[in-house]
Amino acid sequence: MLSDFSEKIQSLFKKFRGYGKLTEKEIGEICRDIRLLFLESDIALSATKKIVEEIKNRLSTLEFTTETSPGTLVSNIVREELINLLGKPGNIDFSEKPTLVMMVGIQGSGKTTTSAKIANYFATKENKKPLLVGADVRRPAAQLQLEKLSQQIKIPFFTDKDPFLACEGALNLARSKGYDLIIVDTAGRTHVDEELLDELKTLNERFQPKNNILVIDSMMGQEATKVAKAFFNTIPLTGAILTKFDGDARGGAAFSLREVTGVPLIFLGVGEKIQNLEKFDPVRVVNRIVGM
Amino acid sequence: EALTKTRRVFSSVVGMESIDWDEILEKFLLVDVGADIAQEIVKDAKKRWLNAAPIEIALKEAIEDFLPEGKPQLFFTNSHPCVWLLIGVNGSGKTTTCAKLAKYSIEEFKATPILIAADTFRAAAIDQLKIWGERLNIDVISQKENSDPAAVVFDGLKASKSRKRNPIIIDTAGRLHTKDNLMEELKKIERVIGKEIEGEPSEVLLVLDASTGYNAVKQAEVFSQSLKVTGIILTKLDSSAKGGYVLNITKKFNIPVKFIGVGEGVDDLVPFDKVQYAEGLIP
Numbered sequence: 403m404l405s406d407f408s409e410k411i412q413s414l415f416k417k418f419r420g421y422g423k424l425t426e427k428e429i430g431e432i433c434r435d436i437r438l439l440f441l442e443s444d445i446a447l448s449a450t451k452k453i454v455e456e457i458k459n460r461l462s463t464l465e466f467t468t469e470t471s472p473g474t475l476v477s478n479i480v481r482e483e484l485i486n487l488l489g490k491p492g493n494i495d496f497s498e499k500p501t502l503v504m505m506v507g508i509q510g511s512g513k514t515t516t517s518a519k520i521a522n523y524f525a526t527k528e529n530k531k532p533l534l535v536g537a538d539v540r541r542p543a544a545q546l547q548l549e550k551l552s553q554q555i556k557i558p559f560f561t562d563k564d565p566f567l568a569c570e571g572a573l574n575l576a577r578s579k580g581y582d583l584i585i586v587d588t589a590g591r592t593h594v595d596e597e598l599l600d601e602l603k604t605l606n607e608r609f610q611p612k613n614n615i616l617v618i619d620s621m622m623g624q625e626a627t628k629v630a631k632a633f634f635n636t637i638p639l640t641g642a643i644l645t646k647f648d649g650d651a652r653g654g655a656a657f658s659l660r661e662v663t664g665v666p667l668i669f670l671g672v673g674e675k676i677q678n679l680e681k682f683d684p685v686r687v688v689n690r691i692v693g694m
Numbered sequence: 695e696a697l698t699k700t701r702r703v704f705s706s707v708v709g710m711e712s713i714d715w716d717e718i719l720e721k722f723l724l725v726d727v728g729a730d731i732a733q734e735i736v737k738d739a740k741k742r743w744l745n746a747a748p749i750e751i752a753l754k755e756a757i758e759d760f761l762p763e764g765k766p767q768l769f770f771t772n773s774h775p776c777v778w779l780l781i782g783v784n785g786s787g788k789t790t791t792c793a794k795l796a797k798y799s800i801e802e803f804k805a806t807p808i809l810i811a812a813d814t815f816r817a818a819a820i821d822q823l824k825i826w827g828e829r830l831n832i833d834v835i836s837q838k839e840n841s842d843p844a845a846v847v848f849d850g851l852k853a854s855k856s857r858k859r860n861p862i863i864i865d866t867a868g869r870l871h872t873k874d875n876l877m878e879e880l881k882k883i884e885r886v887i888g889k890e891i892e893g894e895p896s897e898v899l900l901v902l903d904a905s906t907g908y909n910a911v912k913q914a915e916v917f918s919q920s921l922k923v924t925g926i927i928l929t930k931l932d933s934s935a936k937g938g939y940v941l942n943i944t945k946k947f948n949i950p951v952k953f954i955g956v957g958e959g960v961d962d963l964v965p966f967d968k969v970q971y972a973e974g975l976i977p
């Protein structure tokens with residue numbers, strides 16, 4: 403495994419004379435290593451090919467001088483291309499009152515936990531009055547999980563026996579009590595489960611949330627491409643959250659998601675606790691891949 | 695069935711006159727087989743193909759070579775209470791799999807399983823397991839949220855023994871393998887079990903999500919350095935994910951895959967079949 407990309411690139415350059423242009427063979431060697439690095443970081447194959455091509459073009463026009471270390475130069479190019487792909491962090495759209503946020507994603511990605519995290523974030527940092535809605539009526543104790551989290555952070559919780567009734571009831575409750583941010587936690591569903599994807603589609607048509615947020619696990623592999631596509635084709639996604647970034651996963655899924663949907667990332671989940679939510683920072687994610 | 699239903703990644707390749715080995719390599723990368731192993735498989739398959747094996751057979755055999763021989767089984771005996779401990783990162787499917795294994799033990803061994811809720815951390819994790827227990831009509835031993843999990847296991851083992859239950863299936867909290875204190879907590883649980891019932895846990899099952907990428911190899915590495923992992927359960931294979939990384943794991947750490955999870959229901963657990971798994975990668 404490539405443990406430290408920068409080191410690897412530096413060592414590649416030991417063979418290289420250190421100034422002038424790179425030969426085609428040298429570029430090929432460097433690009434092969436970059437490609438491997440990306441794949442082992444779980445960046446989608448299609449995205450990998452695209453960025454490596456970009457990098458290859460930039461390398462072929464590069465003139466090395468004796469002043470800068472070629473390794474650093476190449477690392478910087480890789481870093482720039484990756485940061486470009488991730489783009490600017492997204493936002494929650496608060497233009498509608500109450501603001502509706504629907505959290506979607508595959509099983510176990512972190513939807514319920516992140517719903518509570520977001521409620522807490524906007525309540526404490528932006529003075530919002532959130533309402534948490536348990537619309538997962540399928541997984542055992544899913545509603546109770548969100549209810550318990552809502553109690554921990556003293557934010558109201560609402561649920562009903564199906565997701566439609568839960569959303570409808572929540573909207574009414576929010577209007578009467580002045581809650582301005584409704585966060586709906588939906589059941590986990592695979593991207594091949596058409597019946598459940600249809601349910602999302604109908605929910606979206608009925609309630610037209612300004613914010614449809616895909617929750618994805620940092621550890622996810624090449625499958626991220628298909629997951630992103632399937633959810634994106636079902637409902638208009640407005641943002642994504644990358645969870646479990648507190649481990650050592652490289653988070654290639656973020657790049658896959660951006661490449662296939664263009665949807666911006668909004669937050670990073672960095673722990674199991676409700677406070678463990680941070681604004682998405684592309685540099686941080688890229689550093690995890692390229693090394694500092 | 696779920697495996698054949700899932701994906702036929704090689705369909706565009708098989709049956710071609712001349713073989714594009716780079717394309718085959720890419721298909722492996724797309725199902726999260728690490729690049730090193732993917733290259734080895736392609737090299738091996740090429741050799742078999744040059745020796746006149748049809749391409750699909752060559753690939754299938756090359757993949758099967760990376761998986762241990764024999765049908766994987768769970769250790770169970772009636773002579774003493776067996777303990778099956780489930781571990782893994784957050785959200786991989788441990789709690790659901792505990793319920794599935796309980797059901798399996800009833801059907802396969804006519805056993806009288808019991809569940810211990812040692813995830814005292816995640817909100818409503820205990821309730822989740824209790825609901826499964828009710829549905830299966832089996833006991834679930836638990837304490838309050840935030841109790842010490844090792845203490846829950848200790849008390850739970852005593853209670854399970856006095857109720858003469860077997861196997862004793864333990865659900866633990868999800869934890870990332872990078873968190874040393876949480877890995878220590880697991881080791882402590884393993885020690886408590888060994889002290890209470892000699893030779894147990896007979897199964898330490900690492901639950902891995904098929905949609906995970908290369909990080910799964912690290913998970914297997916660190917969990918198996920900390921505990922004596924006896925097998926892998928690969929969940930969520932009812933999606934289109936394949937968990938190709940298990941080839942890397944079995945090769946590097948020699949841990950067999952014992953079961954696959956193919957849905958959220960209690961019956962959605964299937965013993966791992968390496969021929970079928972290899973076939974699932976190739977049409």
Ligand SMILES: Nc1nc2c(ncn2[C@@H]2O[C@H](COP(=O)(O)OP(=O)(O)OP(=O)(O)O)[C@@H](O)[C@H]2O)c(=O)[nH]1
Nearest residue numbers: 509510511512513514515590646671672673784785
């Ligand atoms: N370490 C870590 N764990 C997290 C993070 N976010 C969520 N988790 C954990 O991941 C697991 C799954 O989280 P949930 O919120 O239950 O996921 P979900 O998507 O609602 O799951 P389903 O409803 O079953 O589909 C739990 O153990 C959470 O504590 C994170 O940022 N870091």
Ligand SMILES: Nc1nc2c(ncn2[C@@H]2O[C@H](COP(=O)(O)OP(=O)(O)OP(=O)(O)O)[C@@H](O)[C@H]2O)c(=O)[nH]1
Nearest residue numbers: 509510784785786787788789790868930955956957
């Ligand atoms: N599609 C599918 N979903 C599964 C499978 N196994 C588990 N799940 C779902 O994945 C989600 C997480 O499962 P859990 O059993 O709660 O996972 P866990 O590892 O106990 O999670 P934590 O305790 O939070 O770490 C739930 O929504 C389950 O229903 C499977 O084989 N296929």
Ligand SMILES: [K+]
Nearest residue numbers: 444726907908
């Ligand atoms: K991968």
Ligand SMILES: [Mg+2]
Nearest residue numbers: 513514538544
């Ligand atoms: Mg949930």
Ligand SMILES: [Mg+2]
Nearest residue numbers: 788789813819
């Ligand atoms: Mg659990």
